[in-house]
Amino acid sequence: MNPxxxxxxxxxxxxxxxxxxxxxxxxxxxxxRYRDRSLKLIGVLKGSVFFLTAxxxxxxxxxxVDYLAISSFSASKSSPGVVRIAKDLDEPIEGDDVLVVEDIxxxxxxxxxxxxTLAGRGPNxxxxxTLLDRTSRRLVQVPVEFRCFxxxxxxxxxxxxxxxxxxxxxxxLAVLKPEAKG
Ligand code: 5GP
Numbered sequence: 001m002n003p004x005x006x007x008x009x010x011x012x013x014x015x016x017x018x019x020x021x022x023x024x025x026x027x028x029x030x031x032x033r034y035r036d037r038s039l040k041l042i043g044v045l046k047g048s049v050f051f052l053t054a055x056x057x058x059x060x061x062x063x064x065v066d067y068l069a070i071s072s073f074s075a076s077k078s079s080p081g082v083v084r085i086a087k088d089l090d091e092p093i094e095g096d097d098v099l100v101v102e103d104i105x106x107x108x109x110x111x112x113x114x115x116x117t118l119a120g121r122g123p124n125x126x127x128x129x130t131l132l133d134r135t136s137r138r139l140v141q142v143p144v145e146f147r148c149f150x151x152x153x154x155x156x157x158x159x160x161x162x163x164x165x166x167x168x169x170x171x172x173l174a175v176l177k178p179e180a181k182g
Pocket of ligand 1: 107110154163
């Protein structure tokens with residue numbers, strides 16, 4: 001059975017216009033930080049694709065894009081934060097200024113693993129940019145340099161964030177009804 005549409009949301013957290021405005025501001029910060037350099041954006045599939053695309057369009061520096069996918073076993077209580085690279089980058093990152101682009105940083109466990117792995121490949125620099133940051137649930141510290149919004153402890157969909165692989169395409173960010181989450 002198809003999931004309901006319109007989606008079963010409690011409320012809209014941020015509208016399309018608010019998100020676009022904030023992405024422009026963060027893109028300006030990134031442009032200023034990396035001026036006179038080139039930047040490699042690394043998107044973590046699939047959630048970050050929508051945000052990365054919107055962000056990259058407003059960067060006024062030379063940009064390359066690469067993607068990786070990870071399988072997370074964070075749900076397992078016996079081995080929290082155990083993740084595996086399911087699809088690796090196409091290109092090496094040695095000597096590159098790298099910015100990892102995330103949809104949301106929650107516990108930080110996924111990102112910590114990813115940063116450790118990427119750091120071992122010899123980039124010139126390694127930064128993090130996230131659409132959403134939920135610091136209240138952080139279990140490990142990760143250096144988030146650029147973020148669009150800090151959010152509270154509610155399950156969010158839209159702008160790349162899914163529920164059972166649906167609703168990534170919503171132009172707004174919304175809190176899903178708890179009963180819909182199942
Ligand atoms: P963590 O930082 O806990 O290792 O994991 C972050 C990942 O958990 C995100 O990339 C995302 O896939 C998922 N996640 C965490 N919070 C939410 C949320 O509110 N909504 C959705 N759709 N995914 C979330």
